[in-house]
Amino acid sequence: MDTFYITTPIYYPNAPPHIGHAYTTIFADVLARYKRLTGNNVLFLTGNDEHGLKIQKVAEKQGKTPKEFTDEMAELFKKYWLSLDINYDHFIRTTDDYHExxxxxxxxxIYKKGLIYKAKYAGFYCVECEKYYSPEEYVEVDGKPHCPLHNKPLEYMEEETYYFKLSEFEKYLLDVLSNxxxxxxxxxxxxxxxxxxxEGLRDISIARPVERVWWGIPVPFDEKYVIYVWFDALLNYLSALDYLNNRDKFNKYWSNAHHVIGKDILWFHTVVWFSILRALDIDPPRKVIVHAFLTSKGAKMSKSVGNVVPIEELLSRYGSPDAVRYVLMRIFNxxxxxxxxxxxxxNIYNSELADTYGNLVRRAGVLAQKKTDGKIYRRNIDSKIRDELENKLKSYIDAMENYEVSKAASIAIDTARLGNQYLNDTKPWEKKDPSKELYTVLETIRLATILLYPFTPRASDLVAKAFGFTIENPSKGVVESIERYNVLSAPILFKKIMSKK
Ligand SMILES: [Zn+2]
Known part of the structure; x- marks a missing residue:
């Protein structure tokens, strides 16, 4: 069995997750479900990035220890992922001791290899980013350096720190990223x-003095420092595979590692991460899958911008995790x-889930119960329809293998559209024995249902039960593979909603 290791970024739990986090996490879940369905041994990892100054400060503000605060946030994140049917295999927290x-x-x-060294640093620092900004990176406002992200003045600081020799890896990175x-x-x-x-590559500071940031993992041989959050966080991808204690497991999954990230953390997940891996004598991941932002009022959703859409708002509007997952993946880019x-x-919800797929399931279900008491045996379906179904299946698999989830979701709905069209054309309700037509239309439903499964697992399971089939691996070919349908009910899946705006 092929392995498939897929990760989301670990999230910074300074606030509850919002639709932006959901966008990334649902995407990873859809790919994980698709890979499981097509017979892979999947390990899907998500979790929280719990160290660092920001967490230290938020916890202080709430009168909690960072540990108490992050414990609560971890439970909250898990609750949100459950409410969206995110089926992760492992939830990592950077405060877990195997990770530390x-x-x-x-x-x-890396220190023993001479790739980490101690030296003085002076420069302009953003407290919010926990990051120094070079003159090429910061912006000047009234002649003073400001953080380009926070638009706040930077603090000038001088300190001894530990550096990671990023500059050593320039040639390696150019080679890996080009070839x-x-x-x-x-x-x-x-x-x-x-x-x-x-710009070339400069060495980066990977530690912070403990008097400024104490909430972190101590540098093992120097307790006056904690390890910088990025170095700490990136290693979660290894520790979750039990890197220290179980090399077999590690090798098995790492060889097919897929990191899903937003474009804002591209640099860290390529330049910094690949160099750390190289320093550890580990190959780069198989894929880094990068997505653009889900924006709101023109900007990336974030608490500090104040343009966040809460997950519960979508859940209550569309009434099910399936619908939220589907509509977000349809705009995934x-x-x-x-x-x-x-x-x-x-519009997407109404026209695709309610009017097309939901409507087809309801129509065919009612018809099958009325005309044949729900029992429909295999017939040869028209070759034209069969070819179209085979084509849909093939392009769906191509899309999914290329991580094109929006396209794959559309193809699933097109399959249902084919069923609706076929019903309209053949009018089985006018026929005395419409077994062939019903078998054909149920085949379109079965295929659509299987293809929709990574997006709408609940609805797919419900339809499979109601119509008497199983959600099976589509990559082996499923058209005309079922002997008999037993339609027990005609579920109403997605109620149309009126636009509330
Ligand atoms: Zn900043």
């Missing part, structure tokens, strides 16, 4: 390459930002 041990070991290993097809879509790799070529717009989502 991995980070310390990795730090030691291996890791970053998807490819344009993001070109973006990183051109930045390296233009790798290259271009997608603006969040209720009117657009309402």
């Amino acid at each position: 041990r991995t980070v310390k070991e990795a730090f030691n290993y 291996k097809d890791i970053v998807y879509p490819r344009s993001y790799a070109d973006e990183v390459l051109s930045k390296i070529n233009k 790798m290259d271009k930002d997608s603006e969040f717009d209720f009117e657009l989502l309402d």
Whole structure:
């Protein structure tokens, strides 16, 4: 059995997750479900990135210890993922001790290789980003350096710190990013390459003095420092595979590792991460799948911008996790930002889930019960329809293998559209024995239901039960493979909603 290791970024739990987090996490879940369905041994990892100054500060503000605060947030994140039917295999927290041990070991290993060293640093620092900004990176407002993200003045700081010799890896990174097809879509790799070529690579600070940030993993041989959150966080992808204690497991999954990320963390997940891996003598991941932002009022959703759409708002509007998953994946885009717009989502929901798929299931179910008492045996279906179904299946698999979830979801709905059209054309309700027509239309439903399963697992399971079939691996070919349908009910899946705007 092939393995498939898929990860989301670990999220910073300074606030509850919103639709932006859901966008990434649902995408990973859809791919994980598709891979399980097509016979892979999947490990789907998500979790929280719990260290660092921001968490330390938020917890202090609420009168809690960071541990108490992150414990509560971890439960809250899990609750949200459950409400969206996110079926992860492992939820990692960077405060988990197996993770902390991995980070310390990795730090030691790289230090012993001479790729981590101590030196003085002076520069302009953003407290919110926990990051120094170079003159090329910061913006000047009234002659003073400001954070380009927060638009706040930067603090000038001088301190001793530990550096990671990123500069050592320039040649390696140029080679890997140009010659291996890791970053998807490819344009993001070109973006990183051109930045390296233009600016070169400087060593990066990977520790913070404990008097400023105490909430972190201590540098193993120097307790005056904690390890910088990014170095800590990236290693979650290894510690979740039990890297220290179970190399067999690690090798098995790492060889097919897929990181799903938003485009804002591209640099860290290529340049920094690939270099850390190289320093640890580990190959780069198989794929880094990068998506553009789900924007709201033109900007990436974030608490500090104040344009966040809460997950519960979507759940209550559309009434089911299936619908929320589906509509978000229909606007999923790798290259271009997608603006969040209720009117657009309402249209997708109504026309695709309610009017097309839901309507077909209801119509065919009622008809089958009325005409044949729900029992329909296999007939040869028209070759034209069969060919169309085979084609749909093939293009769906192509789309999914290329991570094109929006296209795959559309193909699933097109399959249902084919069923509706066939019903309209053949009018089985006028026939005395419409067994052939019903078998044909149920085949369109069965295929649509299987193809929709990664997006709408609840509805798919419900239809499979109601019509007497199972959700099976579509990659082996499923058209005309079922002997008999037993239609027990005609469920109403998605009630049409009136636009509330
Ligand atoms: Zn900042």
